[in-house]
Amino acid sequence: MNTVATYLRVPYRAGAIRLSIGTLVLMVLASIIFLPGFLAGENLSNLLAQSTTLVISALGQTFVILTGGLDVSVGSIISVTTAIMTLDMPPFVRVLLCIAVATTFGLVNGYGVARLNVHPIIMTLATMGIGQGLALIILPIPGGRVPDWLSMSVAGSIGPLPNALVWLVVASLVAAWILYRRPFGLYLFAAGGNEFNARMNGVPVERTIMNAYVLSALFACAAGMFLAGRLASGDPKGGAAFGIESVTAAALGGVHLAGGIGSIFGTVVGAAILGLVNNVMNLANVSAFLQSVAKGALLLVLVVSQRRKTIGL
Amino acid sequence: MSMLVEMVGINKSFGATKVLSDVGFSLEPGSVHALMGENGAGKSTLMRILSGVYQPTSGIVRLRGEVVNFRTPKEARLAGVSTVFQEFTLIPNLTVAENMFLGHEPRRADGSIDRAEVIDRSRRLLADVFPQLDPMAIVDTLTVAQQQAVEIAKGLTSNADVFIFDEPTAALNSADVEHLFKVIRDLKGAGKAVVYISHRMNEVFELCDKITVMKDGAWVKTAKAEEFNLHSLVATMVGRELQNFFPSRAGETGDHMLEVSDLRLDVEGPTVQFSVKRGEILGLAGLEGQGQREIMRALVGVESAKSVTVRRRGADSSMRAVNVSSGFSNAISAGIGFIPEDRKQEGLFLRLPIYDNIALGKQLNRSMASVAWRSVSRVRDIIKSLRVAAADPGAPVGKLSGGNQQKVLLGRWLLSGVDILVIEEPTRGVDVGAKAEIYRLLRDFSERGGAVIVSSRELAELIGLCDNILIVHDRKVVGQTPAVGATEESILGTALGSHSTHDQRAAVH
Numbered sequence A: 001m002n003t004v005a006t007y008l009r010v011p012y013r014a015g016a017i018r019l020s021i022g023t024l025v026l027m028v029l030a031s032i033i034f035l036p037g038f039l040a041g042e043n044l045s046n047l048l049a050q051s052t053t054l055v056i057s058a059l060g061q062t063f064v065i066l067t068g069g070l071d072v073s074v075g076s077i078i079s080v081t082t083a084i085m086t087l088d089m090p091p092f093v094r095v096l097l098c099i100a101v102a103t104t105f106g107l108v109n110g111y112g113v114a115r116l117n118v119h120p121i122i123m124t125l126a127t128m129g130i131g132q133g134l135a136l137i138i139l140p141i142p143g144g145r146v147p148d149w150l151s152m153s154v155a156g157s158i159g160p161l162p163n164a165l166v167w168l169v170v171a172s173l174v175a176a177w178i179l180y181r182r183p184f185g186l187y188l189f190a191a192g193g194n195e196f197n198a199r200m201n202g203v204p205v206e207r208t209i210m211n212a213y214v215l216s217a218l219f220a221c222a223a224g225m226f227l228a229g230r231l232a233s234g235d236p237k238g239g240a241a242f243g244i245e246s247v248t249a250a251a252l253g254g255v256h257l258a259g260g261i262g263s264i265f266g267t268v269v270g271a272a273i274l275g276l277v278n279n280v281m282n283l284a285n286v287s288a289f290l291q292s293v294a295k296g297a298l299l300l301v302l303v304v305s306q307r308r309k310t311i312g313l
Numbered sequence B: 001m002s003m004l005v006e007m008v009g010i011n012k013s014f015g016a017t018k019v020l021s022d023v024g025f026s027l028e029p030g031s032v033h034a035l036m037g038e039n040g041a042g043k044s045t046l047m048r049i050l051s052g053v054y055q056p057t058s059g060i061v062r063l064r065g066e067v068v069n070f071r072t073p074k075e076a077r078l079a080g081v082s083t084v085f086q087e088f089t090l091i092p093n094l095t096v097a098e099n100m101f102l103g104h105e106p107r108r109a110d111g112s113i114d115r116a117e118v119i120d121r122s123r124r125l126l127a128d129v130f131p132q133l134d135p136m137a138i139v140d141t142l143t144v145a146q147q148q149a150v151e152i153a154k155g156l157t158s159n160a161d162v163f164i165f166d167e168p169t170a171a172l173n174s175a176d177v178e179h180l181f182k183v184i185r186d187l188k189g190a191g192k193a194v195v196y197i198s199h200r201m202n203e204v205f206e207l208c209d210k211i212t213v214m215k216d217g218a219w220v221k222t223a224k225a226e227e228f229n230l231h232s233l234v235a236t237m238v239g240r241e242l243q244n245f246f247p248s249r250a251g252e253t254g255d256h257m258l259e260v261s262d263l264r265l266d267v268e269g270p271t272v273q274f275s276v277k278r279g280e281i282l283g284l285a286g287l288e289g290q291g292q293r294e295i296m297r298a299l300v301g302v303e304s305a306k307s308v309t310v311r312r313r314g315a316d317s318s319m320r321a322v323n324v325s326s327g328f329s330n331a332i333s334a335g336i337g338f339i340p341e342d343r344k345q346e347g348l349f350l351r352l353p354i355y356d357n358i359a360l361g362k363q364l365n366r367s368m369a370s371v372a373w374r375s376v377s378r379v380r381d382i383i384k385s386l387r388v389a390a391a392d393p394g395a396p397v398g399k400l401s402g403g404n405q406q407k408v409l410l411g412r413w414l415l416s417g418v419d420i421l422v423i424e425e426p427t428r429g430v431d432v433g434a435k436a437e438i439y440r441l442l443r444d445f446s447e448r449g450g451a452v453i454v455s456s457r458e459l460a461e462l463i464g465l466c467d468n469i470l471i472v473h474d475r476k477v478v479g480q481t482p483a484v485g486a487t488e489e490s491i492l493g494t495a496l497g498s499h500s501t502h503d504q505r506a507a508v509h
Helices: A003-008 A017-034 A043-066 A074-082 A090-115 A120-138 A147-157 A163-181 A183-193 A197-199 A205-231 A243-253 A266-283 A289-305 B045-049 B074-077 B096-099 B115-129 B144-157 B174-189 B199-209 B232-238 B290-298 B328-334 B345-349 B354-363 B376-386 B401-416 B433-448 B459-464 B490-498 B504-508
Strands: B006-016 B017-027 B029-037 B057-064 B067-070 B081-084 B161-167 B193-195 B212-213 B216-226 B256-264 B270-277 B281-285 B307-313 B319-321 B338-341 B420-424 B451-455 B467-474 B474-480
Touching: A003 A043, A017 A266, A017 A289, A043 A074, A043 A163, A043 A183, A043 A243, A043 A266, A074 A090, A074 B057, A090 A120, A090 A205, A147 A205, A163 A205, A163 A266, A183 A197, A183 A205, A205 B199, A205 B401, A243 A289, A266 A289, A266 B433, A266 B504, A289 B451, B006 B045, B017 B029, B017 B045, B029 B045, B029 B199, B029 B232, B045 B081, B045 B161, B045 B193, B045 B345, B045 B376, B045 B490, B067 B193, B074 B081, B081 B144, B081 B319, B096 B115, B096 B144, B115 B144, B144 B174, B161 B174, B161 B401, B174 B193, B174 B199, B199 B232, B212 B232, B232 B490, B256 B290, B256 B451, B270 B319, B270 B451, B270 B474, B281 B290, B281 B459, B290 B307, B290 B338, B290 B451, B338 B401, B338 B504, B345 B401, B354 B376, B376 B401, B401 B433, B420 B433, B433 B451, B433 B459, B459 B490, B467 B490, B474 B490
Parallel strands: B017 B216, B029 B193, B029 B212, B081 B161, B161 B193, B281 B451, B281 B467, B338 B420, B420 B451
Antiparallel strands: B006 B017, B006 B057, B057 B067, B212 B216, B256 B270, B256 B307, B307 B319, B467 B474
């Protein structure tokens, strides 16, 4: 079958994805050469576990950015999810509740942006605040217990394959399937490319934008599940950083914030770059303050060089 | 012969403005039908109704004998009416094939888009008409002619019977025009009906079987193309009397006040040069989109040209260069003001009061940190002298009528003390009564020692208002005429005559 090949192929309108791939390869090589502890099994599984939450939330973020929007409520949805997973209820009820809450957030965001014409940043800033508050109401301090099967599904491995990698791959394939195999995916690119013309051609633009926010929230929900499993507990502020980091990851992977240009593969690469920077600098004992400076500089350099070729052909 | 399309008694109003009244139009299969008229005659509106962009206020559209009511362009396209708009409706980041099938993609059993089918069908459809077009190419990377080909190909995907071309050749070079004509003839040969809107008379006579002329939103005449010649067609299009509300012309003009030379819009393009005298109102005439706007904007530095040299007479009556290529602010310091066509977007601050909008004129070209004194009395004087119809200078400008908004802009430049004014479409969106006042104000400005350069789509306005008229066509000045004695026919004839090289030129003169 050529299906897998289609998923892995560098798609058109993917942005300057080769630049991102090159950066990642160079960084991996440099880490292997200069950091002795990098290839140790423990570090690699740490890296993977740390990056997976980022990858999953950035995948959802990609749908929204492709429409030309932005979803900063992703972090709060992750936090709420970890909080809900510690509630004293039957496990499957907790899962359903998480999904229901995330869907509601996505619908509210999407409705505000697509129908009420609220600016995406304002809309999702508002729901970010609501979500953060909700998480703290449910679980004021980090702690609680999540179902054992959830921790197991994150920590264990199937043969040589760590479970975290399975989470990552499944999430990426689902995102790729939605973007490249569903009419919704084409409409997403069309709405992001030229909203007015998309409408003229009969693309249901409003519904497409709403769906993008719902998908972003659902991916954030999955990312939150993974985080809860990894921590084996809830953390009402554990997701906070991902609101911005998911945007950074997508941008590092060649997704244009103006919409219409980007790819699933690019986002995964971008998230991997960001995860790697975090990991490597921890390993090299770089201070957290300096890490922040380095990440900012990296984003600037990559995005500025992408600007030079608007459409990555 | 039965009609493919019949439009009967079409009326269309936007708010209080009636743009089409009781228009009838019909199309036979296997024919090319030209729709002619001046700018604003209602051609595009009529075609937008046929293609589902607008809905008629009243009237009936029949397609193949059945009454249809298209609510979106997509509905019209699927029913067999395909439109190549002047502004393309393509999505830049999608491929040619994706654009062709957007909104009606072939699906597979699981609901996904059958991409192989999309590419295969586009390749087959393109093979006959545009064999050189790659269905996998991203639209953003194509030339204008290729993008237009994609628009036409979109009509092929839904097997349309009616093709509407709205000024398709405006952006094409002659080789591409040749190919487009071949495509249109092929469509005609295949029994399709084609509507062709163009300002280029020679194209119309070369291509079309029938001609319908519209004027001021109403149907004027439909006849076979052979029954027209260039002269009679232009006369039918214009056919109006000059209204008598223009101020008297300049008694006598002074020295050259502003000289524009070596103005080049394109790298290889022709150079434009002209000058305007003290007391003169100079008009830039021509068909829409022939470069008037670009010339006006380049000479004040609002938009950049490939090259431009502007010199104006200073206080000591020597000519001094104005460095407009580095921006509009240099023009302002040199005493040149600019009033854009789109007052609401580009000229005014709609939510700010009349007072502030005018008082801004006093602050132009001052240092950012200087003190902005409120000069209430001077602004009041200007409001009074312009007769801006508003009791309260604190009222937001957005609430004013078009004519009063134009006066506010004029007031701003009067306050700033410029003596050269460049103004686009001075009476766009201005009702008839206020037009006369605007004309008088412009003439007052020139009589007080100023000079005015004005562009307008309404030739009658230029003829009535100006002292001299430059005729612009194809991004160059092709003629100059005193406004006294000029007619719309003579101006259009000069503009078009410069374009068509063969027999039609003889028909004009």
